[in-house]
Amino acid sequence: MRRVVQFSTGNVGQHSLKAIIGRPDLELVGVHAASPKKVGRDAAELCGLTEPTGIIATDDVDALIALAPDCVVYTAQAETRPMEAVEQLVKLLSAGINVVGSSMVWLVTPSQADDWLTGPLEKACAQGNSSLYVNGIDPGYSGDTEVHSALSLVTRAESILVQEIFDYANYDDYEFTGKSMGFGLTADEEQPMLFLPGVLTTMWGGPVRNLADQLGIELDEVRQRIEPWYTDQKIECKLCTVEPGGMAAVKFAVEGVYNGEPVITMEHITRLTAASAPDWEFPPDGKPGVHRVVVEGEPRVELNTHVSDPVLDVTEAGCVSTAARVVNVIDWVCDAPTGLIGVEDIPQAAVIRGLIW
Ligand SMILES: NC(=O)c1ccc[n+]([C@@H]2O[C@H](COP(=O)([O-])OP(=O)(O)OC[C@H]3O[C@@H](n4cnc5c(N)ncnc54)[C@H](OP(=O)(O)O)[C@@H]3O)[C@@H](O)[C@H]2O)c1
CATH class of the missing domain: 3.40.50.720 (NAD(P)-binding Rossmann-like Domain)
Structure with a gap:
């Protein structure tokens, strides 16, 4: 005990x-x-x-x-x-x-x-x-245990994509999650913490570099990309209310580049309600969230992890x-x-x- x-x-x-x-x-x-x-x-x-x-x-x-x-x-x-x-x-x-x-x-x-x-x-x-x-779960499971499971099934890998695709509408955490990701901010307001140079690469760069080390490859560089999505209609949800012109979804990734190509990518697609960023990828089967690993290789492997609970929101299940x-x-x-x-x-x-x- x-x-x-x-x-x-x-x-x-x-x-x-x-x-x-x-x-x-x-x-x-x-x-x-x-x-x-x-x-x-x-x-x-x-x-x-x-x-x-x-x-x-x-x-x-x-x-x-x-x-x-x-x-x-x-x-x-x-x-x-x-x-x-x-x-x-x-x-x-x-x-x-x-x-x-x-x-x-x-x-x-x-x-x-x-x-x-x-x-x-x-x-x-x-x-x-x-x-x-x-x-x-992320960072953590999706970038280590889930990736290791997928990689254990291939004889050769060309690229590894790790994704968290989540709807944060019911996440009751505006103070940290909402503010640091910049939900509700307009394009000309001060940048949120997450968008500041180097923040993404310090948060998710570690798992990318660690995986490269474990695979025995030397990356050319670790870089980040961020794409905000601004709504043209009011979006109301538990996390916050987003007025027209405010950010209601964001796609960001940290990429490990090898021989000029991104071979290890850890990407997040985070939206507030299904009305946000309708053209971006959604989790499969109408689910509210997924931690996904896709290994392109021999063979191709895709793992989709869905945590859920009959009472709790998917973010709380996470x-x-x-x-x-x-x-x-x-x-x-x-x-x-x-x-x-x-x-x-x-x-x-x-x-x-x-x-x-
Ligand atoms: N890797 C992952 O998948 C993952 C997922 C979720 C969270 N996290 C990490 O886990 C941590 C907790 O996340 P969370 O969402 O649970 O956080 P949270 O609910 O926002 O805050 C956790 C607690 O921090 C305490 N706190 C605030 N100020 C404090 C202070 N000055 N001294 C001591 N305690 C203080 C509060 O404790 P009291 O309640 O006692 O007042 C609060 O309840 C964060 O660092 C977050 O990044 C990681």
Whole structure:
């Protein structure tokens, strides 16, 4: 039985918390909450369960460390506050606590991440004899496990296309997702964070370079492309309301170029309702979202992954899967060698522990 602390209960964290509470192989011993509205509340309440756990949310990181958990599931928003998040991770890791999480998407491929990030974290792991593993559905599954599955079926690959085609209309996260992607902004307003030079290549360039390394090819360059789509009619949805002239869909990609051709492409087509960008590709069979891998080669392979839930929106189902990607490997990570872990370090069978109870 692994003793676990859940750090934050946002879009992803509420689902990892619920999973930890339900799993027989994990024991919830603490919960972090940054919001004063959540501090003092029972963990069950913070993830929509009715039976109290007796574990009360706190904003006291030292008190959580004093519980000496085997592992912390770190899902606090981190890309907007990287230095503060690194400081919190360093504190946990150097105290000898293993960390798994979805935050700091650059760490999905630790071997490609910058030194300012990996340096202090590696040092903290060495000091605490602990390990850190970050993954999710995208970046994460679609660019590693799903691609590896497709590539294992071909004798020769010419190109690899990884796509997330999603409708974010019902994603209740304007503050981070909506703003950073620029939904609702007109063409002459200030560029959103995602469009700033280099942001895409730092977020998805790691998985592209990592895959090239694994395939043993040296890329000419890693480049990005972005295509916004502006609506001529008002679009109303949960994420936000887009007035005519505002951005209601975006297509962006990071491409790994080899011999002058893009051979590894990680592309996102993100729209708000089906009325947006009607000429762009939709997920197959009328589904609201897909994580797709297409390998052109011998033979051609196409994998379409659809996560869904009878109650939750597809974007929230993606958050459940993001939680699963890391909660499922807690047991393995607790016994892992010290340091930063990438998915390629984990045996495939180790990610399916404790699932059926
Ligand atoms: N790879 C993937 O597929 C994938 C998918 C989804 C998300 N992610 C990543 O996972 C992370 C979480 O995403 P999310 O959508 O769950 O985020 P979110 O709901 O926007 O925020 C998560 C939590 O961050 C906490 N937070 C905000 N400011 C904080 C502060 N100053 N100190 C400590 N905690 C603070 C809040 O905690 P409280 O609730 O305690 O107030 C909030 O609930 C992000 O880094 C995101 O990029 C990755």
